[in-house]
Amino acid sequence: MGFDRLIENIIKKQNPTVAGLDPKLDYVPASIKESCFKTYGATLEGAAAALLEFNKAIIDKIYDIVPAIKPQAAYYEMYGWQGVRALSETIAYAKSKGMFVITDGKRNDIGTTMEAYAAAHLGATEVEGAELEAFGADALTVNGYLGSDGIDPLLKICSERDKGIFVLVKTSNPSSGELQDKKLETGESVYESMGMMCESWGSELVGKYGYSAVGAVVGATYPEQLAEMRAKAAHTFFLVPGYGAQGGGAQDAKNAFDQNGLGAIINSSRGIMCAWKKQGLTEEDFAEAARAEALRMKEDILSAIGEIKAV
């Protein structure tokens, strides 16, 4: 229930971070691309095969130290259905290595359609009486602009299948305030209002660590709002983008955690995938470099929050 499985992975590995797998073809070393293009042509299929190989090599090097991956759907969709197949295979591979998988799709729609998204990403689809998993992630990011109709089908699947969702509350991008920071006549901001809806949506789905299956996305680039929401949304687990390439540091991210070092997971995407550049290595060393960066990031966050304690 809730994010218990993720939290247990975090405690065991003493690492509250998630590796964002948002692979652009530009990030993939020439040797992998050449081999895939030779087999499948310089096509969407060839590109998708290269992405999958790249992802698997990173997963192989980090699964023992990083509790979760977060593939971003957009970077797979841009390679067509072939890319989406690579997303599906990436999810399956990471799960086979014991990682918790958060599909970053920011899906949203009205109730009947959200049932389809919930089945697609977290549940199963019935075909002739058999239940087939389409993508089978452990959690999905969603956008709550449509209100509870669009969230209810997800709550049902979270409860039935031990899954989770992260609702966008205060996003990490520069323009996030254009709507999210607007003040309501009650004095609350739009993001605060959305954060409190998360508390309410998750109220029946609280797990043994005190966090519900309805998490929130709150960016490390807005540390004050992160601290504010941590204090207000006590049962809401945070997925925190914006560390690293987007400018957030460990002292910013620290605001996402409770006194036991629980309550949040910090994402790094480009920082992990392109670590070889920063480390002055060659692109062929991308997977080793990703591991070194994952370890550095873990130590960086732990130095700010201390030991992560089961409660």
Added chain:
Amino acid sequence: MGFDRLIENIIKKQNPTVAGLDPKLDYVPASIKESCFKTYGATLEGAAAALLEFNKAIIDKIYDIVPAIKPQAAYYEMYGWQGVRALSETIAYAKSKGMFVITDGKRNDIGTTMEAYAAAHLGATEVEGAELEAFGADALTVNGYLGSDGIDPLLKICSERDKGIFVLVKTSNPSSGELQDKKLETGESVYESMGMMCESWGSELVGKYGYSAVGAVVGATYPEQLAEMRAKAAHTFFLVPGYGAQGGGAQDAKNAFDQNGLGAIINSSRGIMCAWKKQGLTEEDFAEAARAEALRMKEDILSAIGEIKAV
């Protein structure tokens, strides 16, 4: 520029409606399913093949009278990458028949990631110097919760490739008001604020009929808000869900149009796909029934708004 191509299709066919292709396997006649399961097994692949055949049969029967289709991504994703391939093939097939294609994906993300979604759904992906279209729709629905960073990459592609977007403003579902109707301290509602952002985002992309490439989703189930936004967002073309199965009628939808019968397109999904049920026919007659319902809907809307005039 803007939605000129769509508007010209609407004027030529004197039909301001779009057929929503949200195919569930339950809607597909037994004969199509049996044949596809025989070839591909009772698998996601077999199900996806059945959806594609169902869609093509409907498109064949309506493309001469209906200007556009709106496939809803969720109903394809629930059948895995195989379903997403059927989405891609549905889009290509409808375009080959001269229809305007609106992918209903409600995508949203920060800027760098939105570039990937824009390339995926409206633009092209570069592989070894070649530009390959991943999905190649004419327009995409998006969610503006993240502000202009998440919209700018779409504006660029709209301008370069003559595409359009529809931003969620006031959605058709019962709970849409939970966030969207909240009043800001300025007295504006959240949906009104979002609608005015659409006017602003589209200001450089206005086409020859006075409507920009940045449209808005406003539901027929909220006719007062539809009239309000039509008056306030004069350059914003509306995609209007909620007609038919969700409860909106022609007199409600009428509020979306300007005095020339332009400015909006009304969607029907289940009404078209499941028309055989309402008409007392057998499921094998689904495509003929879809055509009859498309004609009935066209006449219903035209009887409320009158002739659609080029201006």
